Amino acid sequence: MADRVNVIGDAAIEVIAAEGMRGLTHRAVDREAGLPVGSTSYYARTRAALLELAIARIIELDSVDAEPPPGGLAESMAGYVHEAITTGRTRMLARYEFALEATRRPELRRVYDEGGLSIRRRAAEVLAARGSPEPERHATVVVNWMEGTIFDALAGTGSLAPPGPAALRSSAREVLAGIGVA
Structure with a gap:
C-alpha cells in the first residue's frame, strides 16, 4: 500500500x-x-x-539527514540546492504551488509549516553540533539562503543562468562564514 x-x-x-x-x-x-x-x-x-x-x-x-555527509557542511548545502534546481526541479515547483495554496487553506498551512519547521530543526541541530552560539537563528539564515537561492534559480531572474555546483559551494561557504560556522 x-x-x-x-x-x-x-x-x-x-x-x-x-x-x-x-x-x-x-x-x-x-x-x-x-x-x-x-x-x-x-x-x-x-x-x-x-x-x-x-x-x-x-x-x-x-527530508535531509541531520548530519552532513563527508565533505563538509557547505558542500552538503550546495549539493541540496543543486539537486533541488536540477533533478528535484519538479518537486520544488510543486512545493512553491503549495506554499501559495497554503496561504488560503488553513488545513494545508498546518501541514506545510510542520514540514518547514522540521527542516529548520534539523538545520539547527547540525549548526549546534558545529558550534553555533545561536543555532535556531542561524538555521533561519541558512534555510533562507537555500530557499531563496532555489526560488531564484527556478522562478526568478536567476533562472536565466542558474548557479552551478562551484558557485553554490562558494556562496554556502560565505553564508557559513557570516554566521561564524565553518
Missing part, C-alpha cells in the same frame, strides 16, 4: 508542477501515474485528502 501511495504522491507532484493546483484532479493523477481510473480516489477520497497526500510526499522527499 505504501508503494501505491508514493506513486500517487509522485504523480500528484508532477501534475501540480506541470499544471498548477487547478490541474490537480484525481483523474489527472491516475493518468500521470498510469493507474486505472478511480485508483487515486481509493487512497484519497477528497481533493483535500489528495492535497495532503501530495504535500506529505513532498515533505518526505525534502
Whole structure:
C-alpha cells in the first residue's frame, strides 16, 4: 500500500508542477501515474485528502539527514540546492504551488509549516553540533539562503543562468562564514 501511495504522491507532484493546483484532479493523477481510473480516489477520497497526500510526499522527499555527509557542511548545502534546481526541479515547483495554496487553506498551512519547521530543526541541530552560539537563528539564515537561492534559480531572474555546483559551494561557504560556522 505504501508503494501505491508514493506513486500517487509522485504523480500528484508532477501534475501540480506541470499544471498548477487547478490541474490537480484525481483523474489527472491516475493518468500521470498510469493507474486505472478511480485508483487515486481509493487512497484519497477528497481533493483535500489528495492535497495532503501530495504535500506529505513532498515533505518526505525534502527530508535531509541531520548530519552532513563527508565533505563538509557547505558542500552538503550546495549539493541540496543543486539537486533541488536540477533533478528535484519538479518537486520544488510543486512545493512553491503549495506554499501559495497554503496561504488560503488553513488545513494545508498546518501541514506545510510542520514540514518547514522540521527542516529548520534539523538545520539547527547540525549548526549546534558545529558550534553555533545561536543555532535556531542561524538555521533561519541558512534555510533562507537555500530557499531563496532555489526560488531564484527556478522562478526568478536567476533562472536565466542558474548557479552551478562551484558557485553554490562558494556562496554556502560565505553564508557559513557570516554566521561564524565553518
